[in-house]
Amino acid sequence: MKTYLLLIWIAAICLCVSGCSNYRELNQIGVIIGLGIDENKNSEEPYKVTYQIINPSGLSQGSSSGGQGLPVINYTVTAKSLVEALKKASVVIPREHITSHLSLIVVGEKLARNGLSLLFDALDRGKQARTSIPVFIARDGTAEKLLGVIEPFEVTPVKSILSTTQNNQKMYGIVSNVQAYEVISMLLSEGKDLSLPGININKPSQQSEEAGNLENTSPSAMQVKGLAMFRKGKLVRWLDGDEARSVQLVTSEVKSTALVFPCNINENITVTATGIKSEINTKIRRGQPFIHTDLNVMGEITETSCQKDLSNPKVLKELEKEVQNELQKEITKTISIAQKEKADIFGFGDSLSRTNPSYWRQHKQNWESLFSSAKVSMNVNVTIVNTGMRTNPYEVN
Amino acid sequence: MTKIKIDGFQLFCMMFIFILGSTLLLDIGKAAKQDAWIVPFLATIFGCALYLVYISLYKRYPNMPLTGYLIKIWGKYVGSAISFCYIIYFVYIASRVLRDFEELLISSSYYVTSIITLGICMTFVLIYSIHLGIEAFARVTCLCFVVILLTLFILNVLYVVGGYIKVENLQPVLANGWGNIGKELVPLGITVPFGELITFTMLLPYLNKKSQAATIGLSAIIIGGIVLTINSIILLCVLGPETVLRSSFPALTAVSYINIASFIQRLDTFILILMVILGFVKISIYFFCAVIGATDLFRMKPSVTNIYLIGGVIFFSSLMIAPSYQAHINEGLKVVPYLLHLPFHIAIPILLLITAYIKQKIKPTLS
Numbered sequence: 001m002k003t004y005l006l007l008i009w010i011a012a013i014c015l016c017v018s019g020c021s022n023y024r025e026l027n028q029i030g031v032i033i034g035l036g037i038d039e040n041k042n043s044e045e046p047y048k049v050t051y052q053i054i055n056p057s058g059l060s061q062g063s064s065s066g067g068q069g070l071p072v073i074n075y076t077v078t079a080k081s082l083v084e085a086l087k088k089a090s091v092v093i094p095r096e097h098i099t100s101h102l103s104l105i106v107v108g109e110k111l112a113r114n115g116l117s118l119l120f121d122a123l124d125r126g127k128q129a130r131t132s133i134p135v136f137i138a139r140d141g142t143a144e145k146l147l148g149v150i151e152p153f154e155v156t157p158v159k160s161i162l163s164t165t166q167n168n169q170k171m172y173g174i175v176s177n178v179q180a181y182e183v184i185s186m187l188l189s190e191g192k193d194l195s196l197p198g199i200n201i202n203k204p205s206q207q208s209e210e211a212g213n214l215e216n217t218s219p220s221a222m223q224v225k226g227l228a229m230f231r232k233g234k235l236v237r238w239l240d241g242d243e244a245r246s247v248q249l250v251t252s253e254v255k256s257t258a259l260v261f262p263c264n265i266n267e268n269i270t271v272t273a274t275g276i277k278s279e280i281n282t283k284i285r286r287g288q289p290f291i292h293t294d295l296n297v298m299g300e301i302t303e304t305s306c307q308k309d310l311s312n313p314k315v316l317k318e319l320e321k322e323v324q325n326e327l328q329k330e331i332t333k334t335i336s337i338a339q340k341e342k343a344d345i346f347g348f349g350d351s352l353s354r355t356n357p358s359y360w361r362q363h364k365q366n367w368e369s370l371f372s373s374a375k376v377s378m379n380v381n382v383t384i385v386n387t388g389m390r391t392n393p394y395e396v397n
Numbered sequence: 398m399t400k401i402k403i404d405g406f407q408l409f410c411m412m413f414i415f416i417l418g419s420t421l422l423l424d425i426g427k428a429a430k431q432d433a434w435i436v437p438f439l440a441t442i443f444g445c446a447l448y449l450v451y452i453s454l455y456k457r458y459p460n461m462p463l464t465g466y467l468i469k470i471w472g473k474y475v476g477s478a479i480s481f482c483y484i485i486y487f488v489y490i491a492s493r494v495l496r497d498f499e500e501l502l503i504s505s506s507y508y509v510t511s512i513i514t515l516g517i518c519m520t521f522v523l524i525y526s527i528h529l530g531i532e533a534f535a536r537v538t539c540l541c542f543v544v545i546l547l548t549l550f551i552l553n554v555l556y557v558v559g560g561y562i563k564v565e566n567l568q569p570v571l572a573n574g575w576g577n578i579g580k581e582l583v584p585l586g587i588t589v590p591f592g593e594l595i596t597f598t599m600l601l602p603y604l605n606k607k608s609q610a611a612t613i614g615l616s617a618i619i620i621g622g623i624v625l626t627i628n629s630i631i632l633l634c635v636l637g638p639e640t641v642l643r644s645s646f647p648a649l650t651a652v653s654y655i656n657i658a659s660f661i662q663r664l665d666t667f668i669l670i671l672m673v674i675l676g677f678v679k680i681s682i683y684f685f686c687a688v689i690g691a692t693d694l695f696r697m698k699p700s701v702t703n704i705y706l707i708g709g710v711i712f713f714s715s716l717m718i719a720p721s722y723q724a725h726i727n728e729g730l731k732v733v734p735y736l737l738h739l740p741f742h743i744a745i746p747i748l749l750l751i752t753a754y755i756k757q758k759i760k761p762t763l764s
Contacts, residue, residue: 016518124643127508130653181654185637354565357572 036143173254191349441622444591
């Protein structure tokens with residue numbers, strides 16, 4: 001008798017703890033992988049939200065059974081708030097859509113210009129999605145359009161954005177991925193303004209959203225386009241090319257890059273940086289903040305179009321000097337742009353708050369104006385470690 | 398008093414896990430911002446002092462629980478009344494801790510399960526463990542101890558390997574002076590978790606080697622305090638003071654940041670396992686104290702009905718003490734420390750010790 005009772009108990013417990021009360025099979029859910037947020041013209045419903053959902057049958061292209069349709073499907077809804085949009089999306093999405101696999105957020109440029117403010121509150125508060133996903137700005141366009149590109153190389157647009165930006169950060173360094181929690185901490189920080197990577201479509205055309213895009217050898221694709229500079233959570237201007245790269249150099253987010261400097265008229269030498277390390281240091285001198293950055297770059301000469309005796313260490317020393325000057329010019333230009341826009345995207349204020357907490361407490365209210373008038377100094381140190389497999393370039397006769 | 402005995406290492410494991418308890422999860426001293434880690438560090442020192450008070454009481458009556466010698470020292474009426482209050486207090490705190498863990502589970506991964514279901518499951522496990530007795534429970538804690546150490550070690554290694562530790566989050570040290578630290582330390586920092594060791598005055602009589610009580614207790618407090626401090630430093634470094642302050646469960650938020658090579662990620666399960674173990678041990682200890690106290694005070698025979706009754710009370714009050722998590726936490730931070738923790742953890746034991754000391758002085762002259 002006792003054994004039977006025990007068996008019944010065990011069976012009952014097994015039923016309870018197996019977790020089958022709330023199970024959902026994979027073919028019953030729609031997995032949202034990308035979220036695009038745009039401004040809607042109708043002020044009653046200010047958000048236009050695009051959800052990119054995986055289409056499992058489209059993903060399995062390789063299999064013999066043959067998939068149908070494209071690997072992703074985009075659904076766009078307008079709503080008063082982001083959570084409402086998620087619930088409202090059920091009017092078009094046929095399966096229970098879940099956000100736990102969300103892997104990026106794209107914000108339309110218009111919305112970013114109006115200010116991000118509490119846009120990320122729902123994400124921060126929510127239980128499903130996490131805040132460790134990167135945020136991008138759709139430059140000169142909407143997130144809806146951007147997520148709609150039929151990606152030629154990667155499987156989905158979302159994957160393409162992620163891998164392109166990561167690749168860029170590794171190889172050249174215009175942008176660095178910023179996670180949503182970092183965005184939040186920069187928005188609430190008094191000593192650092194936000195900067196976010198910009199993405200756009202390199203060849204905007206109607207075709208980019210059709211499967212025909214795949215039949216082109218130079219199709220429309222995502223491209224990394226500049227760095228968005230924010231002041232108090234509002235996009236104020238874009239930094240492009242070298243300007244954007246200087247920001248990554250100062251904040252030491254870039255791993256490798258190519259530094260080109262002129263050695264003659266129309267002739268250049270290229271130094272590939274292999275190790276970059278920088279440090280931000282803000283000091284107080286005579287009651288005024290004094291911005292200082294140290295930058296150490298280690299690199300090798302990888303290309304030259306002018307004749308120089310590269311086997312001579314003295315020449316290399318001179319070249320190092322020139323690279324230093326070139327870098328210094330670039331960075332000074334970027335910092336002065338930031339000062340003009342009163343957007344401290346480097347975090348000089350944060351650095352000051354750590355080294356001089358008492359000064360910071362008194363002056364943090366007007367840090368913007370202090371920053372824009374602060375003196376800048378820089379210590380750039382470039383070391384050329386080798387010249388590749390050759391010493392001197394071949395001579396053209 | 399009884400034949401049940403636990404040995405030194407088991408006591409150490411119990412105390413260590415008890416100290417980590419909900420503190421590991423809720424991270425005390427948040428309001429001190431980047432200096433929050435100083436709070437558990439200083440609290441450890443207070444904790445040692447407080448534990449010495451408990452130990453000197455225990456040394457006078459090594460075979461009696463707190464409820465026993467309360468009556469011995471303060472007489473039948475006052476002593477029994479205070480003992481009774483202590484029992485109620487143990488039941489109440491057990492239900493508070495139960496609520497903490499129910500809320501954690503609800504707000505993290507069981508967001509469609511009802512709080513009642515979780516409460517019932519947990520209460521049954523608790524009743525079962527109390528039913529098996531303190532010896533079995535002590536052996537389980539040894540097992541839990543190993544699991545906890547391993548999990549903590551793995552998580553901390555991952556934080557370091559993944560490069561999530563940003564030491565600049567701790568700077569500037571003491572920018573806002575000692576004021577905030579003081580506010581966090583008194584009364585909350587010293588009472589939770591170290592003041593809560595008052596529960597061990599009920600369990601110490603089961604120790605097999607009486608002389609070890611002080612050294613084992615102190616080492617558990619110091620090691621527990623160090624782990625809490627390290628944990629606090631790591632949370633601050635990973636999250637930054639602002640996020641720690643805004644999070645309901647900083648440990649859970651921090652662990653969600655881990656993403657190493659897009660392969661090691663979503664480790665929330667680790668924290669949940671850790672928390673369920675910690676919660677189980679902590680509630681069990683309060684539960685034990687309530688049961689031991691009740692049987693001792695009312696001179697009842699240990700019976701299963703008792704355990705079921707007290708378990709039921711804990712379960713129901715865990716649901717009824719607060720309408721929402723915010724109300725629950727607010728009560729826990731603003732009301733409970735002053736009205737319950739300070740008198741029950743500090744005032745009464747110290748007064749007891751003083752009375753006992755005076756009584757001892759007077760006695761020889763009387764006789």
